[in-house]
Amino acid sequence: MKPLTTFQSRTVVLPTRDIDTDQIIAARFLTTTTRDGLGASLFHDLRFGADGQPRPDFPLNRPEAEGCRILVAGNNFGCGSSREHAPWALLDYGFQAVISTEIADIFFNNALKNGLVPIVVDADVHAWLVDNPGVDVSVDVRESVIGLPDGRRIGFPIDGFARHCLVEGIDQLGFLRQHAAAIDRFEEERAWKP
Amino acid sequence: MKTLFEKVWDDHVVVPETADTPAILYIDLHIVHEVTSPQAFSLLRSQKLPVRRPDLTLATMDHSTPTVPGSTFRDLAVVGENAAQQIRQMEENCAGFGVDLLGYGHANRGIVHVIGPELGATQPGKTIVCGDSHTSTHGAFGALAFGIGTTEVGHVLATQCLLQRRPKTLAVTVDGALPAGVTAKDVVLAIIGHIGVDGGTGHVIEYRGSAIRSLDMEQRMTVCNMSIEAGARAGMIAPDDTTIEYLDGRPRAPTGADWDAAVARWRTLRSDDGAAFDREVTLDAATLQPMVTFGTNPGMVLGINDPVPSSGDASFRKALDYMRVEPGKPMTGQAVDVVFIGSCTNGRLSDLEQAAAVLRGRRVADGVRMLVVPGSQRVKDEAEALGLDRVFTEAGAEWREAGCSMCIGMNGDIAQPGQLSVSTSNRNFEGRQGVGARTVLASPVTAAAAAVAGRVTDPRTLLGQQES
Numbered sequence: 001m002k003p004l005t006t007f008q009s010r011t012v013v014l015p016t017r018d019i020d021t022d023q024i025i026a027a028r029f030l031t032t033t034t035r036d037g038l039g040a041s042l043f044h045d046l047r048f049g050a051d052g053q054p055r056p057d058f059p060l061n062r063p064e065a066e067g068c069r070i071l072v073a074g075n076n077f078g079c080g081s082s083r084e085h086a087p088w089a090l091l092d093y094g095f096q097a098v099i100s101t102e103i104a105d106i107f108f109n110n111a112l113k114n115g116l117v118p119i120v121v122d123a124d125v126h127a128w129l130v131d132n133p134g135v136d137v138s139v140d141v142r143e144s145v146i147g148l149p150d151g152r153r154i155g156f157p158i159d160g161f162a163r164h165c166l167v168e169g170i171d172q173l174g175f176l177r178q179h180a181a182a183i184d185r186f187e188e189e190r191a192w193k194p
Numbered sequence: 195m196k197t198l199f200e201k202v203w204d205d206h207v208v209v210p211e212t213a214d215t216p217a218i219l220y221i222d223l224h225i226v227h228e229v230t231s232p233q234a235f236s237l238l239r240s241q242k243l244p245v246r247r248p249d250l251t252l253a254t255m256d257h258s259t260p261t262v263p264g265s266t267f268r269d270l271a272v273v274g275e276n277a278a279q280q281i282r283q284m285e286e287n288c289a290g291f292g293v294d295l296l297g298y299g300h301a302n303r304g305i306v307h308v309i310g311p312e313l314g315a316t317q318p319g320k321t322i323v324c325g326d327s328h329t330s331t332h333g334a335f336g337a338l339a340f341g342i343g344t345t346e347v348g349h350v351l352a353t354q355c356l357l358q359r360r361p362k363t364l365a366v367t368v369d370g371a372l373p374a375g376v377t378a379k380d381v382v383l384a385i386i387g388h389i390g391v392d393g394g395t396g397h398v399i400e401y402r403g404s405a406i407r408s409l410d411m412e413q414r415m416t417v418c419n420m421s422i423e424a425g426a427r428a429g430m431i432a433p434d435d436t437t438i439e440y441l442d443g444r445p446r447a448p449t450g451a452d453w454d455a456a457v458a459r460w461r462t463l464r465s466d467d468g469a470a471f472d473r474e475v476t477l478d479a480a481t482l483q484p485m486v487t488f489g490t491n492p493g494m495v496l497g498i499n500d501p502v503p504s505s506g507d508a509s510f511r512k513a514l515d516y517m518r519v520e521p522g523k524p525m526t527g528q529a530v531d532v533v534f535i536g537s538c539t540n541g542r543l544s545d546l547e548q549a550a551a552v553l554r555g556r557r558v559a560d561g562v563r564m565l566v567v568p569g570s571q572r573v574k575d576e577a578e579a580l581g582l583d584r585v586f587t588e589a590g591a592e593w594r595e596a597g598c599s600m601c602i603g604m605n606g607d608i609a610q611p612g613q614l615s616v617s618t619s620n621r622n623f624e625g626r627q628g629v630g631a632r633t634v635l636a637s638p639v640t641a642a643a644a645a646v647a648g649r650v651t652d653p654r655t656l657l658g659q660q661e662s
């Protein structure tokens with residue numbers, strides 16, 4: 001994974017609550033055996049009508065959404081299925097961060113493991129971002145803060161280890177494998193065996 | 195004093211967590227399926243790593259497999275070329291990494307969360323993971339079981355361990371006796387309606403109380419299965435005589451002196467009196483009724499005769515528009531196009547028996563398509579031995595091969611745009627059962643009643659008729 005420290009982008013806003021991973025990427029696109037190219041299917045049934053044409057009213061289809069790397073979404077984003085295809089699709093489409101008032105557990109973990117920054121903010125900051133789509137927001141992963149155009153700097157919670165891995169581009173499997181001796185010992189010494 | 199969760203967690207910590215690093219948690223059982231594992235096996239291949247413990251890995255195929263009656267592996271065309279490729283790759287991955295695969299045609303193949311318990315591989319006190327959010331099902335045995343992403347599937351394949359921060363605990367207590375016609379599905383839908391689809395986020399739920407204790411193992415699995423629909427990582431129920439009786443004699447359960455030792459250990463797996471939970475919620479079983487969803491997440495749920503609520507919230511209104519339902523009216527009377535009985539929530543033998551009891555001597559209403567999809571090959575065989583398949587086919591329903599089927603609609607089993615599906619599965623998300631399909635979640639009894647009436651119906655009216 002590439003190290004990720006700071007970036008800046010305009011936002012695109014999807015204010016809907018409880019956007020589940022089926023909406024982020026529908027199950028029929030999961031019959032893939034790689035993680036490439038999923039951006040084309042991101043939010044497919046929201047982005048495209050039954051005729052396959054883009055829905056002009058969907059925020060991602062508006063001209064000003066072009067190139068936005070930060071998605072602002074309603075409460076409880078990423079609930080539902082554990083499919084890691086959801087962060088893969090968001091990243092492949094070009095997103096680098098998701099901001100919400102709450103982000104579901106499994107999605108949150110999957111996002112971190114792939115370099116998509118899950119950012120939880122309070123209701124006031126969120127409401128401001130929803131009311132001001134397209135503003136420039138900066139993200140500083142090392143400091144765990146976002147910067148708003150009016151100069152406000154807002155901290156967001158992120159596990160220190162996950163942050164370290166993002167900033168240094170560390171692969172968590174490598175970290176786990178460094179503990180192989182402890183895993184061996186655990187297997188040998190435990191009181192009962194599965 | 196410890197909670198059940200804390201006992202199981204503490205028993206599996208390889209390296210404790212610190213402020214800087216998460217805990218390294220040992221995994222006793224890793225269940226793998228074809229949809230969320232290909233990229234994990236590719237990772238192992240690229241890093242030239244073996245699967246550390248193939249003996250603790252259980253692999254099957256369920257999500258993209260066909261359920262067309264009598265279909266065999268060679269009929270994969272029915273699910274499309276991509277799904278067929280995914281199934282072939284699963285066979286190659288398992289063969290290449292020395293993992294036993296309960297593959298197509300195997301007598302023990304089935305939905306990941308149905309086969310673990312029925313084989314006796316799911317046991318109290320184990321840590322169990324799978325690249326699938328409904329892994330919470332296995333918590334019904336007092337295991338700590340949760341869904342993981344594909345990167346983590348790779349971590350477990352390579353190291354048998356996961357990096358985890360300890361979640362919080364939530365006690366959900368349901369006391370009292372369940373009224374007639376109210377099942378485990380109704381209990382868990384009521385819980386989700388009560389705490390909300392994000393009410394369990396960051397928590398492991400322990401279900402307690404006399405109503406939970408009175409449930410058999412299959413019903414307990416239905417409850418734990420839907421923990422994730424409240425946002426919880428896992429759901430657990432302390433093992434008791436019901437649990438031990440269920441496991442006794444299962445193919446992968448311990449035997450002889452090992453069984454006795456295991457049972458002694460399992461009996462210690464309960465929350466100590468006075469152990470503290472981070473949060474507690476209580477429900478009264480006597481007040482529960484058959485539940486149906488009216489919106490596009492499982493928290494948008496109400497009693498079968500209650501009116502759909504109204505709200506000025508835009509997301510709420512969008513859900514009602516999608517479902518084409520109106521505030522102020524109950525869901526009963528809504529015309530039904532499709533009925534689906536199956537999934538890891540309600541695809542076990544007792545679920546099929548409950549649906550069959552409603553259908554026996556009755557017909558599926560004209561214009562309604564009803565699919566009955568057993569959760570596993572074993573469930574299918576047992577149901578056929580009881581003649582349930584004939585009850586379903588004589589009533590006009592389709593009796594299919596085992597798999598996830600219309601729960602997720604990856605294998606060609608879908609509802610058409612605009613159709614209303616009454617489903618015993620766990621997610622009524624937009625498009626989950628097909629683009630534009632409208633899903634109403636319900637128990638097997640309520641779903642079967644909807645098939646007979648052709649409309650969403652209070653199942654107690656039919657159950658009553660049968661008794662008289």
Ligand code: SF4
Nearest residue numbers: 328537538598601602
């Ligand atoms: S039945 Fe549905 S919820 Fe269960 S494992 Fe299959 S797709 Fe997932």
